[in-house]
Amino acid sequence: DADVTQTPRNRITKTGKRIMLECSQTKGHDRMYWYRQDPGLGLRLIYYSFDVKDINKGEISDGYSVSRQAQAKFSLSLESAIPNQTALYFCATSGDRKTNTGELFFGEGSRLTVL
Amino acid sequence: QKEVEQNSGPLSVPEGAIASLNCTYSDRVSQSFFWYRQYSGKSPELIMSIYSNGDKEDGRFTAQLNKASQYVSLLIRDSQPSDSATYLCAAPSGNTGKLIFGQGTTLQVKP
Numbered sequence: 001d002a003d004v005t006q007t008p009r010n011r012i013t014k015t016g017k018r019i020m021l022e023c024s025q026t027k028g029h030d031r032m033y034w035y036r037q038d039p040g041l042g043l044r045l046i047y048y049s050f051d052v053k054d055i056n057k058g059e060i061s062d063g064y065s066v067s068r069q070a071q072a073k074f075s076l077s078l079e080s081a082i083p084n085q086t087a088l089y090f091c092a093t094s095g096d097r098k099t100n101t102g103e104l105f106f107g108e109g110s111r112l113t114v115l
Numbered sequence: 116q117k118e119v120e121q122n123s124g125p126l127s128v129p130e131g132a133i134a135s136l137n138c139t140y141s142d143r144v145s146q147s148f149f150w151y152r153q154y155s156g157k158s159p160e161l162i163m164s165i166y167s168n169g170d171k172e173d174g175r176f177t178a179q180l181n182k183a184s185q186y187v188s189l190l191i192r193d194s195q196p197s198d199s200a201t202y203l204c205a206a207p208s209g210n211t212g213k214l215i216f217g218q219g220t221t222l223q224v225k226p
Contacts, residue, residue, distance in 0.1 A: 042218035106158035
């Protein structure tokens with residue numbers, strides 16, 4: 001089983017719908033991240049969380065919200081999806097400040113299409 | 116200016132050649148740098164990290180860091196078709212702990 005699991009893996013939805021992407025991890029890491037990937041733009045950080053009570057905006061947080069339900073769970077919501085949010089979304093984890101080598105461990109990605 | 120910049124390519128090299136991938140960064144506070152490899156349709160995976168000026172070698176891969184020039188590179192010796200992928204350079208943003216990625220360079224190794 002994957003250490004970082006994302007659901008759903010693929011989703012097609014319509015403009016204006018609310019969408020939630022979920023991420024769970026079994027690595028015991030404190031830090032979790034949501035990235036978005038578009039062709040030619042690399043990975044852009046949407047939100048990140050260093051523990052359950054710590055949520056921070058990334059480079060492109062507008063139109064998104066997150067919830068850190070537990071150390072192991074970090075979900076991303078699109079309250080009212082729009083077509084330019086069509087992208088590949090990755091959840092990632094890393095260790096805490098003492099153990100963090102800087103390495104991110106990624107989920108398999110969630111491909112979202114907004115029509 | 117983006118915090119981490121790469122040439123998106125594609126960079127095409129013949130099998131057996133040396134592939135050279137380059138990255139520049141803007142935050143002088145950054146102390147560590149990372150190269151991730153991403154195959155098409157897959158998630159990124161870490162292949163090299165470098166923290167000190169100079170070279171770091173791991174098998175066919177060599178990472179080079181020049182903090183004065185704010186430049187980091189990845190050399191792949193004896194390139195193989197299986198090295199064909201997108202290579203992402205990443206650096207921490209200041210002391211925030213968040214990792215910022217460049218746009219990635221697509222490498223094509225032709226048999």
